[in-house]
Amino acid sequence: MICEGDSMINFSIDENPKALKRHRMTWRGGVARSYDPSAQDKKEFLMMAKKYAPKTPILGAISVRIEFYMPRPKNHYRTGKYSHLLKADAPMNHTGRPDIDNLLKFVMDALNGVFYKDDSQICQVFTLKQYNTRPGTLVEIVEL
Numbered sequence: 001m002i003c004e005g006d007s008m009i010n011f012s013i014d015e016n017p018k019a020l021k022r023h024r025m026t027w028r029g030g031v032a033r034s035y036d037p038s039a040q041d042k043k044e045f046l047m048m049a050k051k052y053a054p055k056t057p058i059l060g061a062i063s064v065r066i067e068f069y070m071p072r073p074k075n076h077y078r079t080g081k082y083s084h085l086l087k088a089d090a091p092m093n094h095t096g097r098p099d100i101d102n103l104l105k106f107v108m109d110a111l112n113g114v115f116y117k118d119d120s121q122i123c124q125v126f127t128l129k130q131y132n133t134r135p136g137t138l139v140e141i142v143e144l
Contacts, residue, residue: 007143009115011052013045014136017068017129019098020106042110049111049139058116058143063124065140068103069132070094076131094129103129107137115141 021037036042076090077083104127108119116122123144 007054007058007141009052009054009141010139011049012136012138013048014134015048016071016135017098017103017137018045018106019102020109038106038109042106045107045110046114050114053114057114058121058141060121061123061144062116062121063126063142063144064108064122065126065138065142066104066107067128067130067138068094068100069130069134069136069138071135072131072133090131092130094131100127100129103127103137107139111139111141 018038018041023034023036026033026035072086072090076086078085078087104125108122112119
């Protein structure tokens with residue numbers, strides 16, 4: 001259960017949700033270097049979300065609710081003159097890749113340091129991954 005504190009932030013990013021990619025290692029000049037292949041995607045997500053950011057990052061415990069709406073594949077729709085309608089057996093829940101934990105980690109890492117000081121402050125997480133005709137990510141952050 002979410003208990004409202006002093007602040008609550010709600011926003012939506014209307015783009016296909018992205019998952020966090022694993023860090024990679026490269027060798028240059030005999031030296032191993034680690035890099036984050038999701039860095040650019042996280043930067044772009046944060047730029048879209050920044051207009052909803054608080055003036056200073058939240059410092060206390062927080063609860064996060066994130067809903068991921070994935071684009072529907074063509075095989076969910078009927079054919080012919082009814083091609084704009086969903087099939088009766090089209091699923092609502094998205095059970096394929098990307099995994100929900102990688103989607104969640106991507107958003108939590110992207111907002112880190114701007115919306116809250118560190119993602120270790122997150123005490124509650126509510127998340128959902130479903131199909132929708134309008135793909136996007138809904139974020140709600142509540143200070144506990």
